[in-house]
Amino acid sequence: MPKTLRVIFSAFRMAMLHWMADPQWIIPNIIAPFVFTTVALTLFKDSTGPFGLYAVLGGGMMGMWGNTLYSSGYAIEFEKWQGTLEEVLVAPSKLLHVITGRAVSNALFGLTNMVAILLIAAFGFRVPLGIADPFLFAVSLILTLLSVSALGLIFASAFVLSRSAQALTNGLETPLYIVSGSMFPIALLPFWVHPAAYVLGPTWGVDAIRLATSSEYASQSFWTGMNVNVAIFLDLTVMLLITLAYAAMAAVLFKVVEKRARIKGTLVEA
């Protein structure tokens, strides 16, 4: 395995070991989704159309999104709490690779959130959740998680510079739910919000997930009138390009902010 991949995998494994060692993950990954789903399904229970789908997938996306973004952005703080940040910094591996491993692990753990919501909706509320194309649904879901992780890396670079970056993550969480179309279609949002929605990778991922779940959604997709499989492919391609741009941006940001941190001493105790 190349060195870089080994570092990413090792950081991923370490994060997973910590998830398993700390049962607190049950709160954001099982209890919070349960609350989300209950509220959403209660609100939409008398509606017609694919509202159950919106409620369930929206709730799932919100939980997954929040979990992944928060944890990825918080990766640097985690190292500070552990007192391991200086040891990690002084290792020859790039900090970006270590944080990438953590972000991917958080993303994977975020999946439990979506799975919990699907199970709660299907068995607890008897919502019909026939997924039209389970394979494309899974692929879209995993790629969306990676896109969220890449966005998390950009947030993480802000943490390298300043502790107050936490306010940034907290403050942007809800606007991101709305702008990415997790809760309702972007078409319902004012037109000036649309450009912001289009530069968010997960916006396209959410579209692909919904297309793979139900044919009823096709009329509200970005690619109305197109074959569903082609539309999903286009969604995922756009998301992949945006995600690559995020990764490139994160690489540059990490380089710049790491150097600044070495000058300002924001990451070490002198």
Place this chain on the structure above:
Amino acid sequence: MVELPPQKASVSGKAIVAEHLCKIFNVTKGMLRRNKTEIVAVKDVSFDVDYGELFGLVGPNGAGKTTTIKMLTTMLIPTSGKATVLGFDNEKDVTRIRERIGIVLGGERGLYTRVSAIDNLRYFADLYGVPPSVRDKRVKELLEFMGLWDRARDRVETYSKGMKQRLHLARGLINDPELIFLDEPTIGLDPEIAIETRKMIKELVEKGKTILLTTHYMFEADELCNRVAVIRNGEIVALDTPSGLKKYVMETSVVEVEGFGITEKEVARFRELAGVLSVSADLGENKQVLKIQTPKGSEIISEVQEILRNSRIYDIKIKEPTLEDAYLKLVTD
């Protein structure tokens, strides 16, 4: 124990060369009115360390020891000055330096306590690019060397302080470094574990490693170090062998008073006495020890008895100066 790689022949022939290192931190306070203040952590530090040497950096809290180490280990960029570590520039050749050094910071932090010692070491081995074929063998060897193999699969949070410190040392050696930075490695350890740790440090030097050690314990520096630099207010005020440093206080002797009921006021009176160079006081609850450095020797005893007439004196000894006495003179002058 792991094999020592061939030493790198640097341009300077020195493991470390620090030239006029200076580090200033800018601190900003206030939300609306931003008040900027400058904190000079290291003013002007120059020294060099030979390959295979155990070099000590001693000084009071806030003197600049840790900041100096963090500049040499590439964690901080100096505001001015220059340093080469193993022949590499510490600002430009960051990765090359990091691959070849080990760092052990004192205290209980710096380990993933929720996972096992093996998982900690494997993780850092990967971060240091230790090849997979070598990694597990080296992890086992290091844990055996540190006497931790029997508990290697237990969570680190169940370890004692001494075990954690040994694991810190093992982590610092995971990449088989040429140069090791030990920042107060025996701080907070009970005497038995501290002796064991010092023994391990000696063994590392015998194996050809170069070590830069910071410590608060002068007897430790005296026992271990080839040379010692005393740092005060961000500047090196003396650099010599331990016996060379003791010469600073050759003309003086140390009057050690053991007693009870000694007050801070009385300690202050000693400091004002003519001919007293420095006074250190350990005013514990059960036993109090005063160390008075003076060229007057036994002549001062009557004055001691006079000042402490309201306290109980158990013993008064006249001692040869130690490295600690030299250190106290240097940092209080």
